[in-house]
Amino acid sequence: MARHSTLPKRAGELKPERAPQAAHFDRVIHERVRLAIVSALAVNEALTFIDLKRLIDVTDGNLSVHARKLEDAGYIACTKSFQQRMPKTEYRLTAEGRRALEHYLDHMEALIRATRER
Amino acid sequence: MHARAMDNLRFIRETMERAGAFTAVPGLGSIAMGATALFAALIAAEQSGRDAWLAIWLLEAGVAFGAGFWGMVLKARAARMPLLSAAGRKFCLSLAPPLLVCALLTGVLYLHGASDLIPGVWLLLYGTGVVTAGAFSVRVVPVMGLCFMAAGAAALLSPPGWANWYMAAGFGGLHVAFGIVIARRYGG
Numbered sequence: 001m002a003r004h005s006t007l008p009k010r011a012g013e014l015k016p017e018r019a020p021q022a023a024h025f026d027r028v029i030h031e032r033v034r035l036a037i038v039s040a041l042a043v044n045e046a047l048t049f050i051d052l053k054r055l056i057d058v059t060d061g062n063l064s065v066h067a068r069k070l071e072d073a074g075y076i077a078c079t080k081s082f083q084q085r086m087p088k089t090e091y092r093l094t095a096e097g098r099r100a101l102e103h104y105l106d107h108m109e110a111l112i113r114a115t116r117e118r
Numbered sequence: 119m120h121a122r123a124m125d126n127l128r129f130i131r132e133t134m135e136r137a138g139a140f141t142a143v144p145g146l147g148s149i150a151m152g153a154t155a156l157f158a159a160l161i162a163a164e165q166s167g168r169d170a171w172l173a174i175w176l177l178e179a180g181v182a183f184g185a186g187f188w189g190m191v192l193k194a195r196a197a198r199m200p201l202l203s204a205a206g207r208k209f210c211l212s213l214a215p216p217l218l219v220c221a222l223l224t225g226v227l228y229l230h231g232a233s234d235l236i237p238g239v240w241l242l243l244y245g246t247g248v249v250t251a252g253a254f255s256v257r258v259v260p261v262m263g264l265c266f267m268a269a270g271a272a273a274l275l276s277p278p279g280w281a282n283w284y285m286a287a288g289f290g291g292l293h294v295a296f297g298i299v300i301a302r303r304y305g306g
Contacts, residue, residue, distance in 0.1 A: 032129070035126070035129065035130065035133075036129070036133045039129075039130045039133040039134050039137070040133055040134070040136075040137040042134065043134045043137050043304070044137055045303050047137075055133075055136060055137055056133075101130075105127070105130070108123040108126050108127050109123075109127070111120065111123040112120055112123050112124060112127075115120035115123075116120070
């Protein structure tokens with residue numbers, strides 16, 4: 001039975017269709033699980049699949065799907081290898097992914113500033 | 119939208135902190151601390167009196183503290199983390215008690231004419247602080263602390279004449295070496 005994470009539930013709060021200005025956000029990063037993956041990789045040189053799974057508390061399938069989306073967008077790079085005959089999947093944030101996170105942070109900060117100035 | 123944006127920023131910060139690899143310890147600040155310590159060691163080596171030697175190292179401690187603090191500020195700013203994020207707060211709170219003990223013991227040892235023990239005590243207690251504070255940080259930080267403790271123990275067991283070079287190797291060499299590792303691997 002699939003284990004439910006708190007993250008996808010919280011992600012529901014941020015569904016773009018419910019937020020008028022969300023259309024301007026980078027939708028790849030805006031989703032909570034993907035945002036967590038990118039944030040965790042931003043402060044680590046690399047993280048294994050297992051590290052990320054434990055950190056974000058999602059199921060294998062959920063993590064795979066979201067990591068693949070980030071990979072397809074060029075935000076993270078995945079390397080597969082073997083360590084003592086065990087498969088090891090490692091993720092790193094690409095320069096493009098770091099830029100995307102910075103833009104996302106800028107966007108959030110600008111939004112907060114704009115609301116305060118109103 | 120404002121609350122949602124705030125929530126998102128908080129979420130990113132908490133994820134980074136939980137990821138454990140965000141260390142408030144500044145690699146570049148550590149390199150700067152090491153560089154000033156090496157410079158201080160060269161000047162201190164020229165001093166014949168114990169008081170002048172101690173005064174130079176006390177001055178260096180102040181300069182290094184300032185460099186380290188400024189490094190933390192820059193690093194936190196670059197990572198868009200508050201200076202006293204959970205990681206930074208835990209680090210400072212764990213580092214402070216051994217440093218306070220260090221300051222107290224420095225005074226006591228000086229007053230009792232046991233200044234020769236001060237370098238070993240400084241290295242040992244600074245290392246202790248870094249080990250305990252490093253428990254909340256990336257693995258390289260407590261390793262650095264253990265190296266300081268080893269240097270302190272060696273300094274206490276070595277002839278007093280070697281003290282300045284233990285200080286140079288510890289506060290200079292270890293800070294620079296580990297600072298490079300932290301700066302390269304853990305975001306500056």
